[in-house]
Amino acid sequence: MFWIKLLGGLIALIGILGIRVISQWECGVVFRLGKFVKEIKPGLAWVIPIIDSVYHVDMRIRTMDVVPQEVMTKDSVPTKIDAVVYYKIFDAQKSITAVENFSYASTLLAQSKLRDVVGKYDLDTLLSSKDKIGDEVLRILQGPTDEWGVNVKSVEIKNIEIPDNMKRAMAKESEAAREKRARLTKASAEEEASKMFTNAARTIAESPNALVLRQLQTWQEIGAEQNSLIILVPTEFAKIVNQLTQK
Numbered sequence: 001m002f003w004i005k006l007l008g009g010l011i012a013l014i015g016i017l018g019i020r021v022i023s024q025w026e027c028g029v030v031f032r033l034g035k036f037v038k039e040i041k042p043g044l045a046w047v048i049p050i051i052d053s054v055y056h057v058d059m060r061i062r063t064m065d066v067v068p069q070e071v072m073t074k075d076s077v078p079t080k081i082d083a084v085v086y087y088k089i090f091d092a093q094k095s096i097t098a099v100e101n102f103s104y105a106s107t108l109l110a111q112s113k114l115r116d117v118v119g120k121y122d123l124d125t126l127l128s129s130k131d132k133i134g135d136e137v138l139r140i141l142q143g144p145t146d147e148w149g150v151n152v153k154s155v156e157i158k159n160i161e162i163p164d165n166m167k168r169a170m171a172k173e174s175e176a177a178r179e180k181r182a183r184l185t186k187a188s189a190e191e192e193a194s195k196m197f198t199n200a201a202r203t204i205a206e207s208p209n210a211l212v213l214r215q216l217q218t219w220q221e222i223g224a225e226q227n228s229l230i231i232l233v234p235t236e237f238a239k240i241v242n243q244l245t246q247k
Contacts (some may be wrong), residue, residue: 017049020031022056023199027092029055039092061153064103066110068161075122080161083134084109087145094149105140110155113140123162130157153242 021044022028028040031053039053040047047054068082089095089108095102117136118126126133134155141152 014049015046018046018052020047020054021043025058025060027057027059029057029092029096031055034091035079036097055092055096056090057095059089059092061086061088064107064110066114068159069111069115069118071115073118073123073126074120077123077166078163079118079123079126081114081118081157082159083110083114083137083155083157085141085155087149089149089152090151091149094147097147102145102150104148105148106145106152110137110141110218111142116140117237123166127160130160133157183234192203 018042020028022040024042024142026042028045030037030040031048032048032051034134037052039183064085064087066083066085068080070078070080072078089102099105114137117133117140121133138155141155145152195231207242
């Protein structure tokens with residue numbers, strides 16, 4: 001009777017020790033005496049205690065920060081650039097058996113490829129085409145990481161740091177470009193105004209009445225803006241005075 005109870009207790013203990021719970025976002029990889037046996041889907045599962053070992057692999061989309069990398073651009077400008085990589089494991093077995101530490105290996109690979117890609121572009125392209133550079137790094141990473149059971153979803157360039165003297169030079173360049181546009185706009189306005197004045201002068205020269213109307217308008221504006229006395233001299237009287245002075 002004692003041995004029966006002992007055997008029953010031992011069986012119950014083995015049954016309890018063999019129970020494994022796999023979360024919804026995980027996949028269980030079972031190794032029996034060091035050899036891959038199967039993958040366990042989310043839920044309740046049972047394995048042989050001591051003989052079987054279970055590795056829980058997170059199958060959700062995960063992020064990986066690429067530490068700032070000091071890179072020399074194509075036009076010899078030292079920059080510091082960092083990025084974030086989004087990836088997801090699609091083969092739980094490969095993520096364990098094909099690489100020792102897929103997260104660390106992916107980080108080192110991303111750092112290396114980021115330096116290689118950035119070194120092919122000049123500073124202006126680097127600042128204006130961050131999405132293009134991120135897509136190129138993504139394409140390069142997808143080949144090796146597929147062999148590790150990891151699918152890289154996206155590579156986003158977060159920040160690009162440049163030396164302070166280069167920032168000042170870029171600010172001066174931008175200021176000079178804005179000043180150039182302002183001067184061109186002013187010159188264009190002056191050219192347009194000169195053409196309009198020429199047309200107005202031609203019209204006044206061809207029509208004496210237009211000249212008189214312009215004089216009356218000018219006097220009206222002076223009288224409205226200044227508190228002064230205006231003496232109007234008839235045109236004929238001005239002509240007589242002019243003839244007398246010439247004699």
